[in-house]
Amino acid sequence: MNNNDHVITMDQEVELMTTQMKQPPKLLHKLAGKSSCCIFRVPQGLVDINKEAYRPRIVSIGPYHYGNKDLEMIQEHKWRFLNDMITRIGKPLKNFMDIIVSMDVQIRESYSESLDRFSTNELAKMMVLDGIFLIELFRKVGKLVQSDPEDPVFKMGWVSPFLTRDLLKIENQIPFFVLQKLFHESNSDAKTLPSLILDFFNHMVDRQQQVLKKYKNLDGKHLLDFFRMSYINAKNRISDENSEKPPLTLIQPATKLVIAGVKFKANHQADSFLDIEFLNGTLLIPKINLDDFYSSFILNCVAFEQCYHHCSKDITTYVVFMGCIMNTSTDVSLLTENKIIENYFGTDKEIAKFFKYVGKDVAFDVKKNYLQGLFSEVNDYCKNGWHVGWAGFKHTYFESPWAAISAFAAFMLLSLAGLQTFYTVYPYYHK
Structure with missing residues (x-):
């Protein structure tokens, strides 16, 4: 075969370049800088610092780790949680699918990576399954709905810490407005969604109830941002006059x-x-x-x-x-x-x-x-x-008992020497 058979002509190269120019970026799409885009893949520079910190270990939430074979165990339990809710409230599953399908564009704009690989129905199925799983999880832990006392999700001690950490990983999120819509459609609870979420995570961090009550109507971009915002005090906000x-x-x-x-x-x-x-x-x-x-x-x-x-x-x-x-x-x-x-x-x-x-x-x-x-x-x-000089003096001479004793002994010797000098010189001047 002649090597020239694989040579691309200039016209072909230009055609390929023209096609490439018209392809929108997929790994970081052009709308990723908008305020609506809030769920990201972690930059490699941060991944290199701690490779395990950003990847889910037990459950996949959202599209970035969807289909991961290592996460199938909890994935199977999501269907059980969905069935529990549908059976309890008596609403058809189609109601929830229709709601999420109507938000397809808004959901896609929330992710920095293109979701073109998912059809509208596939994306809606994922959002409903993951969203209802989270909401039912919060309800079951909060004792708002009955749960199986032998449920392995709650009875196996190693599951809870991994699960809780996974729900607050940047690549493992769905938009908060999806959770709000699904919660509203299935709601018969006395508590708000923010209260349920805070109570759930409080099993790990143990914050005072009067603190949590301040955030019962808190909003966020997703679970990670919501929980992050619950630690941010409005009084700490910087003003424009200080920015210069x-x-x-x-x-x-x-x-x-x-x-x-x-x-x-x-x-x-x-x-x-x-x-x-x-x-x-x-x-x-x-x-x-x-x-x-x-x-x-x-x-x-x-x-x-x-x-x-x-x-x-x-x-x-x-x-x-x-x-x-x-x-x-x-x-x-x-x-x-x-x-x-x-x-x-x-x-x-x-x-x-x-x-x-x-x-x-x-x-x-x-x-x-x-x-x-x-x-x-x-x-x-x-x-x-x-006070810097005094602090340095204390650190040097009083940091340890032996240093303090040495400093005191030196002071006494100097005092005695001074007294001896005084009593030697004083009689001379007195005469």
Whole structure:
């Protein structure tokens, strides 16, 4: 065969290029920058940091991991949950399908990746099956509907933690408006959907009921965004007048801040782990239980905030702040001793490494974030001469009992030497 048989002519190349130009992007479609697009594939740069953090381990929700053979076990139980609901409320399944079919365009625009591989009916089936599964799960856990006391989804201890974490993964979401529509169509509950969701996740995080009541009408783009928003305090919002301030520098690690006179204290009155304050030289930081749930939640929130331009970056700011003050295992130990970190994660070194890598290479605006005032106040405090000098003196001479004893002994020797000099010189001048 002549090699020239495989040579593409210029005209053919131009034709191929023209065809390619007319093909819309599929992996990140051209509407992905709109506020309606809120469910993303995680960028490879973030995946490289922690490959297991963003992929579901036990259940697939939405199109990105649909059909994964490793997730078929819970997939089969979705049909059982759907049958439970349809049997209980007596409405035909077609009602729910028709509702979701009418929202086809809106659903497709919620995903950064093209869903052309799914027909309208296929996509609607997926949304109904996954949406009803979530709603029934929340109802069963919340004791609003009767469930089988031997249901393996609830009786097998290993299922719950994996399932709960999977529901808050960025690639494992369906639009919140889909959940709201399905909930409204099947609703006979006294509770709102937000209340049901918060009660469900409260089995993992144990927040006070008076805090949860504030969010009984909270909205979100999807479950991950909804739960993320329940930690964000409106009073932390940055104003336009502060956005033009000159860039700030990040604060020093905890051990260096202590030498500069800064104290650390757990803030037990805070509603959220984001509510950090700096008062009279003391950093008040809410306690956080660092475990598999929170580490997974934080990682996926940061990924969402990096992908979605139209949301605040509060979790990213928190990660950057914690990465600043926990540079080494010694810094982590200091926060642990002050009851700020409850470590179920691993060693102190692993916690320091976690925050270091989560905050690595993320887009972060130093002069426009909810802690910008706190960064400035801490840095200004550390530049103040007198208390920095006094803190350094205490750290040097009173850090340990032996150092304090040595300093006291030196002081006594100097005092006695001074007295001896005085009594030697005084008689001479007295005469």
